[in-house]
Amino acid sequence: MKIVVTGSLGHIGKPLTWELLSKGHSVTVISSNSEKRAAIEALGATAAIGSVDDVNFLTTALADADANAIFAMVPPNFAETDQVAYYRRITGNYVRAIAQTGVERVVLLSSYGAHLDKDTGFILGAHHAETILNTLPGNIAITHLRAGYFYYNLFGFTDMIKSAGFIGTNYGGDDLIVLVAPVDIAAVAAEELLKPATGITIRYVASDERTASEIAQGLGAAIGKPDLQWLVLTSEQMKEGMEMRGLPAHVIASFVELGASLHSGDLLNDYNQHKPVLGKVKLEDFAREFAAAF
Structure with a gap:
């Protein structure tokens, strides 16, 4: 197959590209960073340098690759004050580019909680991305990979642990968190891209539940x-703490809203009805990585 991978050689893109190449497929990697070209080509893939925010570039990249399939993601961009508008714009570009080329298979990196149409902060963008992608013609097979809470997000608590001696958010304690490692997402994405498929499907991706x-x-x-605790703060306390760190108001609002949804359990309602087989990377594996960086 001829497959386009977005996300450059990031946490997911690099292992996914390697997996696809190792199986003998032709891979084009889209990256907005021209300095990644050499690394992409060293793997044996073709580099397409440009932004998925440019629909003309994206269309040309898919056409030049003569792509059968694409792994599509919306690059995180906290600078965008309207995250929903940003997700809709990027996904709209994917729809336009895919519709004009020969792509028959689409795997979208989405998120748990994407079944909800409100009160999920940043994840609301994933809901809109799924909805827009579903407007593609019926002959194009689509899989929405709803990934859990990325392990590496836990690195964001390093300073809090060092300064305050605890983790504190408006969720915590006995709240269940569905954790996921990028390498496990890459493995599932490769499987989905390569297997025969029709219609629109949803697949959750998780590595551990704690x-x-x-x-x-x-x-x-x-x-x-060993006595480290994850305390449940009020949303106001969490907001005040993030304001002290100087984070933009729109970022704070999204994090607080997302945390409240996780604490209420709403974020996991659909996941709990469609639990996946868990991946290989467990909390203890990540804890060693966390300790090395700490």
């Missing part, structure tokens, strides 16, 4: 802080 307290215990044990 409560926030269990995560704190696991990280704490790895960094020599």
